[in-house]
Amino acid sequence: MPARTKYELKxxxxxxEAFGHALVQIGRENPAVVVCDADLSKSTMTAFFAKEFPDRFFSYGIAEANMVAQAAGMAYAGKVPFASSFSAFAVNKGFEQLRVCVAYPRANVKVVGTHSGISIGEDGPSQMSVEETSLACSLPGFVVMAPADEASTKALVRAAAAYRGPVFIRTGRPKAPLIYNGGRRFEIGKAIELVEGSDVTIIANGLMVAEAIRASDALDQEGVSVRVLDMHTVKPLDREAVRRAAAETGAIVTAEEHMVDGGMGVRVAQLVAETQPCAMEFIGIRDTYAESGKPEELLDKYGLIARDVVAAVRRVLGRKRH
Amino acid sequence: MPKPVAELQALAKVIRRDIIEMIGTAGSGHPGGSLSAVEILVELYFDFMRIDPKNPKWPDRDRFILSKGHACPVLYSVMAEAGFCPKDQLNTLRKLGSIYQGHPDIRFLPSLEASTGSLGEGLSLGLGMGLADRLDGRRCRTYVLLGDGEIQEGQVWESAMSGAFHKVDNVVAIVDYNRIQLDGFVHDIMEVKPLADKWRAFGWHTLEIDGHDFASIRKALDEAQATKGQPTCIVAHTVKGKGVSFMENNPKFHGTAPTPAEMELALKELQ
Known part of the structure; x- marks a missing residue:
């Protein structure tokens, strides 16, 4: 047995922010890339792109429906548009346009939502996005991703630009611990095994990946061998990684900063049911809206920290068939 | 050189007959708003736009988007008569597997510019195309046909505001002002007056014309093309159901197909 991988999570x-920097780099390499924003460029960090490429940046004001549909028009005319806003506004307010102008004709539009989940903190539920992954996954043909840190965000934004078809990427407001340190290949639809383990698998994405690693460290002290997967792509889901997790560890805990309903976890559960049924637990928001508070207070109150993942692992191990 | 008006009028009659036959055969569809837009589409496709049916994706082509997608019979007929798609399949409208879907669907008919039907979205699409064309230095122009009921959608005004702000002067909005929508007369459902003033207030160069008069349509399109620094909106006053006496100004024929007897009567009127 090789030594267990250790993560410093610096x-x-x-x-x-990683998204904002990646866009500039992609913009330098591909003149077809254009960016659309709805009065949030300083928050979504598309302002970096606007500064370097003012002619390829389009301000739409506070009008997400129009922004998404115009991005589709640009895509039909050969551009690679990135449309960005808070996840709550880009997807919810632009949903009808994502449906008819983007998904239905399979337009080459990339939507990047920032300020996803409840970790935006003090601004409260109207600005928080806990439904958008479910909505985006319901659109036929969409690729939906939720990267965990700087390196994976940069790589997956790049992969989205190279991919031909509609993509939604969910990013967050708070600083994210570093998980990857170069040399790793990221592919759309390919989960990454961060920690090897055989008793149980934690499948996480976004900021829950770091919590999953912390949970696995704590459980390792107790002699529980935990596998951790970064399921950065929610759709299409990595069927083989899920099947193997179910078959080889016999128990799965999913963890995401999103409503459990319609989120990554239930999509994993569908695959598990179709391939290799096993005990499962789901960490996520439970049929409620959050409130104002510091991000760390909210994540604690709504059950989205390592402690909650550890508890879910204990529950699932109690139900695991031996 | 502009096409002789008599030639365009003859084409308009052919298109109107196609519309009645297509919808009558399908047994469902939207005759009223198809018939009101015939002259506008005939002028665009047979006289004004720079298009090539042999090369429908020619990068420098002018584009047409039917934002009021329910009026697709007029678009299908005009495109078929122009040579973009087969005439002999027009009567498969709305049937399973037909290229002539119930609302325009680019997956089935790739020579369309967009899939439309959910109202209020076409002008945004057109403006996006116009901005891309401008960035790439293409001289093509985009024409978007909207319904007067359709402009009740909020997105239309988001797009109108942005079209003026970004000075998208290669895009023209044409409003088919036929005064009737599904539930009845526009002024009873949600008044849109003063329609031209609204577009002016949103920063569009705005013209009002008789939407059944070829010379007026041509003149307005010329003026739109000559207008720089702001987009143009052409408010085309039209008659819903134009050309078929019992359909004219009759809200029933917004979305009701003619019966076989009505179809026969209509075709007789259009001889």
């Missing part, structure tokens, strides 16, 4: 930039 402080890193927010995934939205």
């Amino acid at each position: 402080p890193g930039p927010a995934t939205r």
Whole structure:
């Protein structure tokens, strides 16, 4: 048995910031890339792109429906548009346009939502996005991703630009611990095994990946062998990684900063049911809206920290068939 | 050189007959708003737009988007008569597997510019195309046909505001002002007056014309093309159901197909 992988989880930039920097780099390499924003460019970090490429940046004001549909029009005319806003506004307010102008004709539009989940903190539930992954996954043909840190965000934004078809990427507001340190290949639809383990698998994405690693460290002290998967792509889901997790560890805990309903976990559960049924537990928001508070207070109150993942692992191990 | 008006009028009659036959055969569809837009589409497709039916995806082509997608019979007929798609399949409208879907669907008919039917979205699409064309230095122009009921959608005004702000002067909005929508007369459902003033207030160069008069349509399109620094809106006053006496100004024929007897009567009127 090789030594268990250790992660230092040093402080890193927010995934939205990684997105902003990645866009500039992609913009330098591909003149077809254009960016659309709805009066949030300083928050979504598309302002970096706007500064370097003012002619390829389009301000739409506070009008997400129009922004998404115009991005589709640009895609039909050969551009690679990135449309960005808070996840709550880009997807919810632009949903009808994502449906008819983007998904239905399979337009080559990339929507990047920032300020996803409840970790935006003090602004409260109207700005928080806990439904958008479910909505985006319901659109036929969409690729939906939720990267965990700087390196994976940069790589997956790049992969989205190279991919031909509609993509939604969910990024966050708070600083995200560094998980990857170069040399790793990221592919759309390919989960990454961060920690090897044989008793149980934690499948996480976004900021829950770091919590899953912390949970696995704590459980390792107790002699529980935990596998951790970064399921950065929610759709299409990595069927083989899920099947193997179910078959080889016999118990799965999913963890995401999103409503459990319609989120990554239930999509994993569907695959598990179709391939290799096993005991499962789901960490996520439970049929409620959050409130104002510090991000760490909210994550604690709504059950989205390592402690909650550990508890879910204990529950699932109690139900696991031996 | 503009096409002789008599030639365009003859084409309009053919298109109107196609519309009645297509919808009558399908047994469902939207005759009223198809008939009101015939002259506008005939002028665009047979006289004004730079298009090539042999090369429908020619990068420098002018584009047409039917934002009021329910009026697709007029678009299908005009495109078929122009040579973009087969005439002999027009009567498969709305049937399973037909290229002529119930609302325009680019998956089935790739020579369309967009899939439409959910109202209020076409002008945004057109403006996005116009901005991309401008960035790439293409001289093509995009024409978007909207319904007067359709402009009740909020997105239309988001797009109108942005079209003026970004000075998208290669895009023209045409409003088919036929005064009737599904539930009845527009002024009874949600008044849109003063329609032209609204577009002016949103920063569009705005013209009002008789939407059944070829010379007026042509003149307005010329003026739109000559207008720089702001987009143009052409408010085309039209008659819902135009050309078929019992359909004209009759809300029933917004979304009701003619019966076989009505179809026969209509075709007789259109001889």
